[in-house]
Amino acid sequence: MKHIQDHDMDSFEENISSIPRKPLPVSWRERMVDTALGEQKYSPQSSRLTKLFVRSGIGLMAVCWVVIAGLHFMTPSEPNQPPSIVQKDFSGSALLALSWEARWEELGLESL
Amino acid sequence: MQRDELERIYDEHALCAYALFQRFTNCEADARDLLQDWLVQIAEQVDSTTGLVNERAFFLRIAYRKAVDWTRRGDARSRKHKRSYEELESQKVTTIEEVTDGIELQKALETSMELLPKEQQLVVQMKLWDELTFSDIAEVLDVSPNTVASRYRYGIAKLQESLRSLYEEAYN
Numbered sequence: 001m002k003h004i005q006d007h008d009m010d011s012f013e014e015n016i017s018s019i020p021r022k023p024l025p026v027s028w029r030e031r032m033v034d035t036a037l038g039e040q041k042y043s044p045q046s047s048r049l050t051k052l053f054v055r056s057g058i059g060l061m062a063v064c065w066v067v068i069a070g071l072h073f074m075t076p077s078e079p080n081q082p083p084s085i086v087q088k089d090f091s092g093s094a095l096l097a098l099s100w101e102a103r104w105e106e107l108g109l110e111s112l
Numbered sequence: 113m114q115r116d117e118l119e120r121i122y123d124e125h126a127l128c129a130y131a132l133f134q135r136f137t138n139c140e141a142d143a144r145d146l147l148q149d150w151l152v153q154i155a156e157q158v159d160s161t162t163g164l165v166n167e168r169a170f171f172l173r174i175a176y177r178k179a180v181d182w183t184r185r186g187d188a189r190s191r192k193h194k195r196s197y198e199e200l201e202s203q204k205v206t207t208i209e210e211v212t213d214g215i216e217l218q219k220a221l222e223t224s225m226e227l228l229p230k231e232q233q234l235v236v237q238m239k240l241w242d243e244l245t246f247s248d249i250a251e252v253l254d255v256s257p258n259t260v261a262s263r264y265r266y267g268i269a270k271l272q273e274s275l276r277s278l279y280e281e282a283y284n
Contacts, residue, residue, distance in 0.1 A: 009240075012272055015283055017240040019218050024127055032126075032148050033118050036155040 113155045121154060121161070125168055128242045129175040135233050136179040146182060150175050169248040172238065176252050217275070217282050224274040232267035235260050 009017065129150050133143035153174060164170050225233055234253065238244045246264070250257040272279075 011283075012279065013240060013268060015279070016221065016271065016275075019221060021127060021131060021241055024130055028144070028147075029119070029122055029126075032151050033115065033122060035148060036118060036151040037113075037115060 113158060117161070118151070118155055121171065122151060125171045126151070128168065128172060128238075131237055131241065132172060132175050132234065133179055135230060135237065136183055142182070146175075146178055150178055153178070166244070166248050168242060169244055169252055172242065172244070173252045176234075217278050220275055220278050221271070224271050227274065228267050228270055232263045232270070235263040236267040236271065239264055 126147060130143055130147050133146040133150075134140070137143045137146065150171075154171065161167055161170075225236065228236065231253075235249055238249045238252065239246070244252070246257045246260045249260045253260065
């Protein structure tokens with residue numbers, strides 16, 4: 001590895017490397033630094049807004065869940081049995097039907 | 113990051129980063145845009161440069177990743193410039209006489225550099241002008257130092273070959 005890291009340049013490499021590169025336009029420096037610092041200033045602001053937005057969203061969602069949970073516990077559960085009046089009516093109509101059937105049989109008629 | 117620190121980074125490393133972007137984009141406007149993005153990223157994400165073993169390698173690594181991302185995006189603009197690059201390639205001269213005849217060594221060097229594969233261009237550039245060691249370059253490009261050394265030797269051999277006559281004229 002040492003021979004790789006300590007590579008000595010020959011005269012060709014030395015001479016070539018001494019040929020200067022075209023410099024960057026002078027006007028770029030200030031403009032680019034200004035832009036970079038401007039973006040940097042803007043960035044924490046937008047970051048704060050994003051955080052605020054996300055936190056508000058999470059808070060709103062939590063409130064929604066609390067309301068849903070509250071409604072869930074406050075609402076009475078639906079009865080498993082139908083209301084007694086329905087049951088009564090059903091019993092009454094069933095009895096009436098049975099009595100009619102018995103009556104028809106007594107009269108010797110065929111039941112429907 | 114403070115303004116004076118950012119200005120110092122620009123003064124010391126922007127030219128190297130720009131040269132790297134030029135190698136990828138072959139377009140001054142795109143290279144300039146990438147340089148701006150590079151500086152914005154440094155201003156936003158680099159709090160301090162203390163403790164960096166090799167500052168230039170660190171900043172060139174950021175530049176290299178940015179350039180690779182740019183290449184991968186492959187947007188219409190990139191394709192357009194790829195086309196213009198291909199046009200440039202087709203116009204390139206291939207013999208030593210054509211490369212060096214009647215033009216300055218600097219221009220001939222630039223043309224010869226463009227004839228190299230991009231991997232060799234980057235390594236030669238970082239070694240000769242950015243003054244990085246093979247290990248530093250290996251870190252920037254995320255390859256082994258042996259690979260870097262190999263690419264460098266191939267690149268230099270090709271440059272020597274294509275610049276021979278003009279080089280001898282200038283230095284002998």
